[in-house]
Amino acid sequence: MSVVFTCLDADTLGGVQHVTHTLAQGLAERGHEVHVIGLHRSPTPFRYVESPRYHRHVISRGRADGRLARGHADRRLRRLLESIEPGYAVMTTPSVVTRVSGLLPEAFRSIGQYHGSYDHARGCWHLASIRRHYPDLHQAVFLSEHDAWQFSEHALLPNAWTLPNPLASWPEHVSALDMPRVLGVGRLEGVKRFDRLISAFARSGAPRPWQLHLIGDGSERERLRAHAEREGVADRVVFRGPVPAARMSREYAHASVVGLTSEHEGLPVVLLEAGAHGVPSVAFDVSGGVRSTGPVLVPPGDVDAFAAELGRLVGSRAERVRLGAEARARAEAFRLDHVLDRWESMFAHIDR
Known part of the structure; x- marks a missing residue:
């Protein structure tokens, strides 16, 4: 089965993107069919993986802000998803969940990630969005046991799960800690x-x-x-x-x-x-x-x-x-x- 990661922007220099490409490469090396979708192109793309073994897609050259542009972009995204073998659709942020979850073909298992903490979500619009959209997903994924518990209790999520961010590689040698x-x-x-x-x-x-x-x-x-x-x-x-x-x-x-x-x-x-x-x-x-x-x-x-x-x-x-x-x-x-x-x-x- 496929694994499809969707980001607002998959190639900007940032933590969500770093983690997404690390996971995509790791799962692809284990034999999964993996796709990384950016809803719009980054103005300054950053290469995280030198030789990707996964498929990369960009839906729009720029942000699809108007109703007409958003409609065209959503249709392109829907056609792309329908062309991919059904599997697990990983939506990396609340914004992506809001936009993409309703476009997923029925055979996909929906997974919503949140890369922030409960305390941060509570202080902005994220918590309300998670409360509204994440309970209907197959799984809601958080970065620590503490955050998963807080979302489960305070956002009433029956589907909370914990998956930490991974290290892309493991160094054989450590710092001598003698450089100033x-x-x-x-x-x-x-x-x-x-x-x-x-x-x-x-x-x-x-x-x-x-x-x-x-x-x-x-x-x-x-x-x-x-x-x-x-x-x-x-x-x-x-x-x-x-x-x-x-x-x-x-x-x-x-x-x-x-x-x-x-x-x-x-x-x-x-x-x-x-x-x-x-x-x-x-x-x-x-x-x-x-x-x-x-x-x-x-x-x-x-x-x-x-x-x-x-x-x-x-x-x-x-x-x-x-x-x-x-x-x-x-x-x-x-x-x-x-x-x-x-x-x-x-x-x-x-x-x-």
């Missing part, structure tokens, strides 16, 4: 709050030659440069731009600490990847998914507390080694084969 480098990874957009990471680095007392390297790009880049200037660390914050996925292992190997200061997160792949490379992380405690990866936790938004923990790790290689070993042991559960086993178990559960 703190690493931040992600889109340079407001929700990621890299301004807080820059402030925490500035207040951490990290001595020269320690630097903060930011990997990623986005609309906040120049504002963040100005913020680093105001914080007095402009010459120690390095904006690296986007780095190809195939080269990220090298970046973790050259890092000694990873920082995550996002406003909200589901289960951030960056924390899993850091842990797999034996690199300890400091993160705001914003979700059950973040907690499941085992970083040093800091109350959400408390930049001074974040700076103190960052300074503690910068000042002690022994502590970095201890926490890095714990993070790698915890990351073992997120290895791709383990997560794919759980996806196939869910497929079997749906079919029973």
Whole structure:
């Protein structure tokens, strides 16, 4: 049977897309017929998999915002779905569930993912959408046991299931943790709050030659440069731009600490990847998914507390080694084969 993942935009640099392509490649390598559909084309496509073994489709060149454009796009999507062998239709966000679930051929098993936390959903329109659309799906999938329980209780979902994000690969070697480098990874957009990471680095007392390297790009880049200037660390914050996925292992190997200061997160792949490379992380405690990866936790938004923990790790290689070993042991559960086993178990559960 086929597995069809549908995203609003399947090729933008982002966590949902990263996870989707990792799962698609893994399931395809296990012999599944896998398709990844983007409802519209990304203006800046990012390649996650060098040699995909799955099928990729784009429905529209741009966002189908008008009624006429949406109708044409929906008909193209429906024809594509009808041409694919029936199987499991994985809709990656509430927006996709709202748009696509009514277009699925009857033979498909419908699966709705949510890549955020319950707390984030409760603070925006997501919770109302999940309450309205997810109970009618064959399965509603969340990133942590805690979030699945909360959605089950408070959104009255009878079909909640837990599947964590996977690691795309498992490194044989870990970081030596002796490079004077703190690493931040992600889109340079407001929700990621890299301004807080820059402030925490500035207040951490990290001595020269320690630097903060930011990997990623986005609309906040120049504002963040100005913020680093105001914080007095402009010459120690390095904006690296986007780095190809195939080269990220090298970046973790050259890092000694990873920082995550996002406003909200589901289960951030960056924390899993850091842990797999034996690199300890400091993160705001914003979700059950973040907690499941085992970083040093800091109350959400408390930049001074974040700076103190960052300074503690910068000042002690022994502590970095201890926490890095714990993070790698915890990351073992997120290895791709383990997560794919759980996806196939869910497929079997749906079919029973």
